[in-house]
Amino acid sequence: MNATYEDHLKTLSSEWNELLVRNGFDGALIAAGESSFYFEDDQSPTFHANPHFLRWSVFDECEHCVLVVNAESEPQLHWYTPADYWYLPTSIPKRLASNFDHQVHTTLEDLDRACKTAVQGNQRIAYIGPEPCAQLSLSNVEPAPEKLLNQLAFRRAFKTPFEIACMANATAIGVQGHLAAREAFFNNGCEFDIHLAYLKASKQVESQLPYPNIVGLNEHASTLHYQHYALSPPSTIRSLLIDAGAKYQSYHADITRSYARIEGNEYDELVSTVNDFQLQLISELPSFDTFLDFHVRAHQLVAQALVDCRVVKCSATATYDQQLTDVFYPHGTGHLLGLQTHDVGGHITDEIGNSVSPPERFPSLRLLRKISPNMVFTVEPGIYLIPILLKSVAGHPDINWSKVEELLPFGGVRIEDNVAVEEDGVLNLTRQAFQAAE
Ligand code: GLY
Numbered sequence: 001m002n003a004t005y006e007d008h009l010k011t012l013s014s015e016w017n018e019l020l021v022r023n024g025f026d027g028a029l030i031a032a033g034e035s036s037f038y039f040e041d042d043q044s045p046t047f048h049a050n051p052h053f054l055r056w057s058v059f060d061e062c063e064h065c066v067l068v069v070n071a072e073s074e075p076q077l078h079w080y081t082p083a084d085y086w087y088l089p090t091s092i093p094k095r096l097a098s099n100f101d102h103q104v105h106t107t108l109e110d111l112d113r114a115c116k117t118a119v120q121g122n123q124r125i126a127y128i129g130p131e132p133c134a135q136l137s138l139s140n141v142e143p144a145p146e147k148l149l150n151q152l153a154f155r156r157a158f159k160t161p162f163e164i165a166c167m168a169n170a171t172a173i174g175v176q177g178h179l180a181a182r183e184a185f186f187n188n189g190c191e192f193d194i195h196l197a198y199l200k201a202s203k204q205v206e207s208q209l210p211y212p213n214i215v216g217l218n219e220h221a222s223t224l225h226y227q228h229y230a231l232s233p234p235s236t237i238r239s240l241l242i243d244a245g246a247k248y249q250s251y252h253a254d255i256t257r258s259y260a261r262i263e264g265n266e267y268d269e270l271v272s273t274v275n276d277f278q279l280q281l282i283s284e285l286p287s288f289d290t291f292l293d294f295h296v297r298a299h300q301l302v303a304q305a306l307v308d309c310r311v312v313k314c315s316a317t318a319t320y321d322q323q324l325t326d327v328f329y330p331h332g333t334g335h336l337l338g339l340q341t342h343d344v345g346g347h348i349t350d351e352i353g354n355s356v357s358p359p360e361r362f363p364s365l366r367l368l369r370k371i372s373p374n375m376v377f378t379v380e381p382g383i384y385l386i387p388i389l390l391k392s393v394a395g396h397p398d399i400n401w402s403k404v405e406e407l408l409p410f411g412g413v414r415i416e417d418n419v420a421v422e423e424d425g426v427l428n429l430t431r432q433a434f435q436a437a438e
Pocket residue numbers: 211243254335341380416
């Protein structure tokens with residue numbers, strides 16, 4: 001299969017044409033969106049483009065730009081490059097200029113007028129983007145119905161070869177950051193130092209990250225999305241959990257590693273155990289039909305790991321059946337990955353756009369779909385010592401509380417890889433990138 005951007009566009013064209021026609025639309029107007037100011041302020045968060053737009057442009061400096069997709073003709077790109085001296089305007093990238101029928105507008109009024117002209121003569125146009133939007137006042141433009149959005153989300157989970165290649169590149173960039181972060185950790189860096197080492201080696205400024213880096217030393221590793229960067233190291237450095245990603249042409253990588261400061265100690269044993277069963281889990285992936293089954297298998301392996309590391313005193317089966325694994329492993333085993341770190345569509349189960357909710361036991365499981373070729377998702381099991389959750393099972397006779405006390409100061413372990421499902425196996429983008437870099 002060809003991994004060029006041009007082939008990616010061909011796939012998108014046929015996918016969109018098919019879904020628009022199926023839903024009774026002549027076309028779609030996709031707005032990249034715009035950032036808005038904080039309340040009573042003239043500052044705004046970093047602009048994140050509408051992923052429907054981004055999937056065509058794969059270039060995220062596209063504020064205000066609009067793509068008109070027509071089931072009968074070529075898509076038309078309306079690029080916005082204002083005459084501005086406060087911020088540097090973004091010219092249309094060469095690749096977009098050469099692949100799209102396009103117009104460049106210097107004012108929003110011109111852009112609005114051009115969009116109106118572009119949809120004239122059409123009966124029904126689906127609008128996909130943030131609201132309010134000037135075009136929605138046109139009689140032939142309506143917000144895209146949920147079914148169409150669900151169907152697009154369902155398809156978006158099947159990545160084109162170009163998209164998978166972008167994610168492989170994003171992973172390789174992230175791995176450069178992870179290697180530098182690991183070095184900073186072993187050189188006694190504080191969370192802030194480790195964060196900066198990551199940014200420098202992966203050549204990203206903070207606003208370019210796919211999600212804020214999670215850099216937790218010691219107990220901080222037990223907060224799943226720990227958001228601070230301590231400016232000085234703790235008096236004793238014991239463990240590091242770093243969850244940090246990267247982007248390549250707008251596609252994300254989402255990678256976690258955990259490290260013990262002292263080789264061979266009880267936390268190091270936990271890291272090795274999680275690492276081993278994470279690899280085992282991935283090797284078993286082809287034998288699973290749905291991600292929910294895969295997640296249950298992850299829980300079984302977590303249960304066995306808790307037995308092996310003497311955290312529980314009962315059998316692995318009893319650990320799972322009593323829901324003790326939920327205490328040590330409260331998040332999902334993975335999620336779709338793409339233009340968003342948590343790519344949409346994980347709960348959409350079919351082409352028609354039907355959706356399901358996660359089962360009661362696993363409310364935070366973001367992916368419930370059948371595992372299918374060309375999906376890219378994370379596999380990110382972990383074992384954590386989370387005081388709030390441990391409190392909920394205080395005094396449980398099957399928990400080895402002295403072992404829990406011993407591990408609490410280390411926070412937790414997560415190992416997260418990004419994998420692409422292939423026809424006859426699994427490609428582990430993360431392990432591949434670490435192997436190439438180390
Ligand atoms: N980095 C967020 C996550 O792993 O889902």
